Amino acid sequence: MLCSKKVSNSFSPCRFRETCLQVLSLCNSQTLKEGACVHSPIIKVGLQHDLYLSNNLLCLYAKCFGVGQARHLFDEMPHRDVVSWTTLLSAHTRNKHHFEALQLFDMMLGSGQCPNEFTLSSALRSCSALGEFEFGAKIHASVVKLGLELNHVLGTTLVDLYTKCDCTVEPHKLLAFVKDGDVVSWTTMISSLVETSKWSEALQLYVKMIEAGIYPNEFTFVKLLGMPSFLGLGKGYGKVLHSQLITFGVEMNLMLKTAIICMYAKCRRMEDAIKVSQQTPKYDVCLWTSIISGFVQNSQVREAVNALVDMELSGILPNNFTYASLLNASSSVLSLELGEQFHSRVIMVGLEGDIYVGNALVDMYMKCSHTTTNGVKAFRGIALPNVISWTSLIAGFAEHGFEEESVQLFAEMQAAGVQPNSFTLSTILGACSKMKSIIQTKKLHGYIIKTQVDIDMAVGNALVDAYAGGGMADEAWSVIGMMNHRDIITYTTLAARLNQQGDHEMALRVITHMCNDEVKMDEFSLASFISAAAGLGIMETGKQLHCYSFKSGFERCNSVSNSLVHSYSKCGSMRDAYRVFKDITEPDRVSWNGLISGLASNGLISDALSAFDDMRLAGVKPDSVTFLSLIFACSQGSLLNQGLDYFYSMEKTYHITPKLDHYVCLVDLLGRGGRLEEAMGVIETMPFKPDSVIYKTLLNACNLHGNVPLGEDMARRCLELDPCDPAIYLLLASLYDNAGLPDFGDKTRKLMRERGLRRSPRQCWMEVKSKIYLFSAREKIGNDEINEKLESLITEIKNRGYPYQESEDKLYHSEQLALAFGVLSVPTLAPIRINKNSLICTHCHSFIMLLTQFVDREIIVRDRKRFHVFKDGQCSCRGHS
Structure with missing residues (x-):
């Protein structure tokens, strides 16, 4: 109304021009769209050639209607000057259209216009954002050529460019770009380092800033406090910064108070965060949202809801970020009821179409609901779904077991023009891994290579998991070789998958690659390697890993202890397995199952059944794995009726479906x-x-x-x-x-x-001095010493009058070859441990029983089904195959 009245009351072109300028000035200062109403009268009166008027109108369009409308007006302007170009270029930079901003800068130079310090500053900011160091260096040359190198604004912008893009220049040397480097210059450098995740360098620069006698302001501390809490520099650095800002007398405004609260929340010190919030009476929606988000991050959902109540009682209404945090709280505790309550409030305030709220709704319903229906509805309610929206939907379908549908959604996402991020790719690769779809995995790998997406740690690990899970270990190793960095998840994933594929020897080789990468084992990787040793039945490697668990302090982790029980059991050493079990502070179900299974497979049937009774007395509920071991034990021990009782008690007593x-x-x-x-x-x-x-x-x-x-x-x-x-x-x-x-x-x-x-070729293997030796049936051994030893043992059996019968094929069996090698290589007091990929044949079983009647050795053979412990002419299987 104000604009229309002023226009209608203007009669002369001169007065009309002044009125239009007043309107545009007012609307520009207050960002009012109504100012555009003067555009049409300007054209009618013929003032579109007035450059000053057009530049003011261009500025208004850029502020109120976006860069598209502003560019349209710019293209229609009959005359343009440096202000016109700078206005449009700055608008593109401000709206993060950095590539287009640099294109405009090139066009400006091509038109013959000479840029000023504001033009150059905007172009440099776009170079910083895009990492275009070479382009920025050329603009720097223009700055020098125009004699603007001492301009404070340009100097600060150049500091930002070099700090972000050129690691070879030490940050404090960049102060040469700025005359009398002040707090703004130092803070700009610190901010650039923080934004590029160079957190250690940012703190070091802060120290140099203090040493140079430049005292930080609130913006300096906001940037430093915004750094993640996982710096590896100790959790106390945030508290030191807090104490220093008090020492320097920095005013505690809302922005700074919010940053301190966020810092304490990340450090899991919500009590300190609340104390800071109460130091001044000023609150706004951003501060309250930070408090609520902090409680959510620290799994204090009840406190987050109470903070919402306090916020509303103080007269401050929650915004989209507040509701997004509260919906994330519902997801964290998997409370569908709580999430639905917040959803209803979101609808009441009209925020259901907001991208942040919509994404949180999709995530909440996908995690908390038993179906995907509500999650899909929430997704469809988002006007323009972004990569987070699509990723939440895809992850939700994959988590609900709809892997094929998640792959289809990924294709829809690409068709919609939304580019996946690393989490999207790792999620969809996880779905491919579950499906064991190598074709889809290869397609995704091809897409990653074609689009030149950086294979970051998450994507690389997901590719390793998908390939290794599909039995393509060579491809998994190839991906590892292409990754710039590997972490413990990379190698643990590979080792676990190799174990699942039965390639235990290759799983153990992963340890060497970890050592080469200086990646230390954690409890999960250690458990995988111990399981690999158990799969091979190799005692020495298992013992070495056991020693490592003591040195690293992981012996107290149940996952490691359970793997050790399993490993010793698989090696036929129940004495060591039981010793490890007794050292477990609180044995869980897996611990007991490992003990019972080990006792049963080692032929200690009564001990296995007794362990089950102890398990029940300890208050640990059995599961389907427990009963599988019990029925197996009864089968091996010829305890028919007791085995039947265990089977029928599964459903009747324990409600476990066989x-x-x-x-x-x-x-x-x-x-x-x-x-x-x-x-x-x-x-x-x-x-x-x-x-x-x-x-x-x-x-x-x-x-x-x-x-x-x-x-x-x-x-x-x-x-x-x-x-x-x-x-x-x-x-x-x-x-x-x-x-x-x-x-x-x-x-x-x-x-x-x-x-x-x-x-399948019958093979035996055994470990001697940390080396694995393989023996195959029907193969002649070139080692004369082994052949001679075996012949002497057979001759001794015959000479003693034992009923020994030659094998029908007249060739040595793999068990016999392994046994002869064991007698030669294994210390006299140590048991000979032989592993076999098939059932032991009756011929070899009889041969070993006869041998132990005159050779004082304990011989342990682990075949495909069970252990055979031979001693003094007897076997633990008692004649049961």
Whole structure:
């Protein structure tokens, strides 16, 4: 109204021009869009050629309508001067359109206009933001050429450019750009270092600033206090800065008070943050939001809600950032009810379309709700979803198990023109890892290379996990080689995945790469390496890692102790496993399961069942893994009725639903007990579709008890499911041989050969002096000493009159070769430990039992199923295979 009245009351062009200038000046000072109403009358009166008037109008457009409208007006201006160019260029810099700002600067020079200090300052700020050091250096040359190198504004801008972009220039030397370097210059350098994450350098410069006699102001402290609290410089640095700002007498304004509160919140000292907030009576929405956000960061959700109440009672209304923090609080405690309450308040104040609130809503619903429906609705309510919106949605779908949908959403995000960030890429790679989709992983890897996205730590680790999880260890190593930096997560992820793939030897080699990168093991990586040693059954490496756990103080971590129990159990050393278990302060379920499983697999059946009773007395609830070990123990110990009691008590007493593995153990238990028809009934009535494993289990039981018809039926069913498994043919052939039908056995083996099937090569390995030695069946050993030793042992058995029978193939078995090597290499008082990738054959079992009747050694053989501890002519399996 003010504008229209002034325009209508102006009659002469001169007075009209003055009135328009007054209107534009007023609207520019107060950023009022109404000033644009003079544009049309200016054109009608013919004053569009007035450069001074046009520049004022251009300034208003840039402030109120954005750079697009301002550029349109600029292009229509018949005349332009340095003020015109500078106004438009500054607007682009101010609105973070830095690339376009530098394009305008080039166009200005091309038009013949000479820039002034304000033009150059804006262009330099854009160079700093883009990291365009070479472009900035050229502008610096122009500054010198124009004789403006002593200009204070330009000097400060140059300090910012060189601090951010050129690491070779020491920051304090940059003060040469500024005459009499003042607090603004020093603070600019400190600010630039903070923004580029050079926090240590920022603090060092602050110290030099004090030494130079320049006292910091509130802006200096705001920048320093805004640094993250994970500097590695000690948590006390923030408190020192707080004490110094008091010493220097810096006024505690709202901006500074808010920075101090944020600093104490990051350091998990909310009591100090509240004390600071109460030092002055001034509060605003930003300060209150910082307090609420601080409580949320420190998992004090109740206190955050109480702070909201206090905020509203003080007459200050929450804004979008406040509600976003409160919704994040709901996500942190997974409280859907609390999140919905804040959502209703958001709707009441009309902030549901705000990008920050919308993103927090998507995150809250995806984390707290059992479905993705509300999360999708919240996402659809965001007018212009950004990368955080899309990433929250994609992560939510992946967390709910909809990995394929999350991949589709990622494609939609790209189609919408939103570029993913490192968290988006690591999230979608995590989904690919869960799906074990190597094709999708390679596509994403290709996209990362094509778009020249920096493979930062998070993305690199996610790629390593996806490749290693998909069984592509070489590609995972290749990614590690391309990463600029590796951390403990990189190597722990790889080691864990290699363990899952069964490549335990490669998992242990990761330790060497970690040492080369000077990355120290933590409790999680150490547990992975101990598990690798357990997988190989190598005692010496396990003991070395045990020693490291003591030196590093990780022996108190349950994850490490549990891995040690597992490792010693897998090496057949239950004495060491039990010693580690006893040292655990509070054994958890995994601890007890490891002990029970170890005792059962080592043939200590009564001890395993006794440990289960101790577990219950300790108040630790068993789970499905516990009962799997118990039923296995009963099967190995021929405790049929007790095993059945354990199985049926799972659902009845402990409300644990048996899985397919439990039914396999149950069939084995019944089969070993001779109740073959009952075992068949279990297979036919169980709530799972039978697989080849459960049929092979019953086939093996038929072999033990000579039931040929049922065995043939099981073999037929196995072959229907897995016709390429040579173990089925070998079990059936053994069944025929044991039943006195050798012709059928030979025909079965011939059929297997005709179909091109071969059993996996039988191998044994053992560790001696931290080195692993491998022995394969049907291979002649070139080591004459081993052959001679084995021959002498066989001769000794025959000379003593023991009933030794040569193997049918007349070749040494891998167990025999490993045993001969062990007798030669392992110290006399130490047990000989042999690991085998298949079941020990009856020939080798008999051979070792005979050998231990006159060789005073303990020989421990870990085959695919259990431990065999040979001593004084006896075996711990007591004849059970």
